[in-house]
Amino acid sequence: MSAVLPENRRKKPAPKGPVAAPPDPILGAPGAPHAPEESPPPPEATTTTLRPPAPPRKKRAAKMPEIPRALQVIAGVLVVLAASIGVAWGARRYILTSPRFAIRTVLVDGNHRLTAEQVAGAGAVNVGRNIFELDLETAAAAIGTDPWVERAVVTRSLPGTVKITVVEREARALAAMGGELYLITRDGDPFKRSEGADPTDLPVITGLTADKVAADRPGVVQALRRALDVVEDMERAGIARRYPIQEVHLEKDGTIVVTVGKEAIAIFLGQTRFREKIEQASRVLSEIAKRKANASVIFLDNEAHPERVVVRMR
Structure with missing residues (x-):
């Protein structure tokens, strides 16, 4: 059985024919400003095709010129050489200045006419001098300038001993x-x-x-x-x-x-x-x-x- 709605809740029948649009809340309202007499026509419709943006291009890294193999080898050799020179310079500085390599003992053998002091002094073989600073051939040649010395040989024994062996001339x-x-x-x-x-x-x-x-x-x-x-x-x-x-x-x-x-x-x-x-x-x-x-x-x-x-x- 159908329910009977109250009279005020009954649906009103939809009006027939065109329905007037409600007044513009801005232009038609009382006290609102009057609309302009003539509005500009709307722009003509255009059709625009939108495409997705292209992916950003990756920047190519600048291509470095290749170094020839020979230059690489030379560069490596120069690096090693520089390091070796540095090490050698440091070692030379150490052995020429370290008190460890000072001459402490001078042995003279074969002398009869000359004293040991005369022989060592002729070759500048002095106690306290750096043993590597002494040039053996130069010292032997200097000792040989004495007319009594026929030949001389100077040797070193680390850390601080120098031996001088002389052959003296014999007057007949x-x-x-x-x-x-x-x-x-x-x-x-x-x-x-x-x-x-x-x-x-x-x-x-x-x-x-x-x-x-x-x-x-x-x-x-x-x-x-x-x-x-x-x-x-x-x-x-x-x-x-x-x-x-x-x-x-x-x-x-x-x-x-x-x-x-x-x-x-x-x-x-x-x-x-x-x-x-x-x-x-x-x-x-x-x-x-x-x-x-x-x-x-x-x-x-x-x-x-x-x-x-x-x-x-x-």
Whole structure:
């Protein structure tokens, strides 16, 4: 059964025909401003097609030029070299300044004529000096400038020891040349002018002039060797032990005259076969000593008849 609604709630029938629009709340309201007499026409409709925005383009990174392989290797080598130089410089600075490498001990070997202080001083090998600052070859060369030193070798032993080994020259005779006396080695080398502290108890070789030395030094050295050979032969024969050799005179023609003993006995040996004649002179001197005679000259210079001996007595 249908419910009966109250009269005031019944639906009113919709009006037929066009319905007037309600007044404009702004323009039609009482007291509102009057609308303009004529409004501008609306703009013509246009059709716009909207597209989605394009994605942003990625910026390309600037392409760096490729470094050649050779340049990379060179650069690496330079870096390593620079580092090595830095390390080497630091190491060098350390070893040249560290007290650990100061010279504390100097050993000198082979010296007889010179003192250890003279040898070390000649090479500037001083206690307290840095051992690496010392140039070994330079020090050895400086020591070798001393006329008594034939050669020198300088070595170092870390951390602070330097050893100097020298070979000294040995004077075998004195040679009178140009009014001066010179010390002579066994090889005939006049290595030093004789001075006050030098040995004097040596045979003196005479007969050489300054002009001869200046004009023919190799010839002079050869003549000095011949004279020294005679000295050694007389020592070997025992003559020098009984009659010390005083002088060996070299004549211009090659004749050698030896003066021996305190009696200054002159022995003429001629120009050749010196060893045979020296042995003969030894027998003659022994016979003279037995007779207690006093000879002044013994002639053994007969080259045609070497067996003949002439003795001149005082």
